[in-house]
Amino acid sequence: MIIDDMRDFITSLPVENSHYSLKTSNKKFLSPDFESIKNIYKVFIDIYPELKDLASYQKFVKVFNEYDISIRPLKIDVCSTCDDYNSQIRAFTPSKNSAQINSLKTLKNLHLKEAEKFYQKLKELKSELKFDKTQAILTIDYQKNVPLPDTKRNIEYYLRKISIKNFCIYDEKSLKATMFTYSEHFAMKGANEVISAIDFYLKNYLSSEIKILHLFCDNCFGQNKNKFLWTFFQTLIHKNFLKEVIIYYPIPGHSRLSCDRAFALIERKLKTHEKIYSLNQYINLVKKSNNKNPFRIVYLN
DSSP states (O other): OHHHHHHHHHHHSOOBOOTTOSOSSSOEEEOGGGOSHHHHHHHHHHHOGGGTTTSOHHHHHHHHTTSOEEEOOOOOSOOHHHHHHHHHHHHSOTTTOHHHHHHHHHHHHHHHHHHHHHHHHHHHHHHHTTTOTTEEEEEEEEOOOEEESBOOOGGGGGSOOEEEEEEEEEETTTTEEEEEEEETTTOOSSHHHHHHHHHHHHHHTSOTTOOEEEEEOOOOTTTTSSHHHHHHHHHHHHTTSOSEEEEEOOOTTOOOOHHHHHHHHHHHHHTTOSOBOSHHHHHHHHHTSOSSSOOEEEEOO
């Protein structure tokens, strides 16, 4: 009886899919307003006050974990198109503007279906080419800038600090991430740096059997979507280093890739360090961020 009430309550909670695609998995997310499972439990007790002494928090957590539901973290880097649709939908009154709301929801779903094609293509390639030694699947991206030094002193808030740049190339078949790390006084974040990192990676870490390259990246024109990168790959093909290069670009705002998961591990590790004084200290931190499959570090020079 108590377990059934808990399950009924949990399934009645308002959930949503991931922002980055229409349906990447069965996982659902609750609003970050809940903050914690303990707060959800408090709502449950408010609705079922007669179960306060019978339904323990530990029992509620056990039942909650039966479902593939998490509390969604605060959204960052949100797609502007999705956000516009959501703002317009919230602006209407459901009882008076149901037709407009349904129209906007339809347009939003069409937008998400288009965004899903990018992820679906990556998923299909990973399945089809799993044992194909002549084709590689890479994803590339830059991590957000990390300030150096970072000592948490209040005076630093007003000072201009050097930024650490971290460019990731992730092999979707071997699940190995390579980080090209350097500081701002050495180089910036443009097409030249991207080409330098990719050129080094292809010549040092890519098997000589690879002749077709599938590259997934975001729409940043200064880094990935420009004539310099395309000309670089044309040169490699002209020299018979590769036979074909296929670059996949997503709908802006829906470009979350494996690189971002690697960056999340680094940022989680950063939170455990109170002070970062040097580039070497940061690189040592990156090396310890992934114990299961350590990142390969390359100094861009």
